[in-house]
Amino acid sequence: MTSGSLWATLENSSLGSTIAGNEWMFPTIETIHVIAIVTVIGAIAVMDLRLLGLTSGTKSVAAMERDTLPVTWVAFAVAVISGLLLFVSKAQSYMANPYFLWKTALMALAGVNMAVFHRYFSKDVASWGVPGGAIPINAKLSATLSLALWMAIPFCGRVIGFTLGTYYAG
Secondary structure: OOHHHHHHHHHOOHHHHHHHHOOOHHHHHHHHHHHHHHHHHHHHHHHHHHHOOOOOOOOOHHHHHHHHHHHHHHHHHHHHHHHHHHHHHOHHHHHHOHHHHHHHHHHHHHHHHHHHHHHHHOOOHHHOOOOOOOOOHHHHHHHHHHHHHHHHHHHHHHHHHHHOOOOOOO
């Protein structure tokens, strides 16, 4: 099976056809997706801004992480599920759209950035942002990259909506 036929199979599946063919399903799922993405980006931005020392200066980074991480993961799970449902309804068009491919690549980079941050930079997070505890430059650079990526991701998402009929698989 070629990748083109995989996308056609997904799009023409019962689930894909139902979502694409129902007057309310796609916009409802899209609304849920947007709310989830806004929540993800908001929670990540709060954490990144704290790492940069631009907000919540009286709260330690570890306390901020405890508050934002659960919200981020729940919202991210909802965004992934709703995003996959949207994808299945128009898989061929999405895979032909460079903005979708950019959005996917940017999300992967954001994930790598987060993994590198947690694996290599956050070992002493308990001491960050408490009296005498400075936030390392690597953490600040990671936060800056995170903010940039999470601003570019919804930009690509919006452009997808305006260019969906422009690019065709084939």
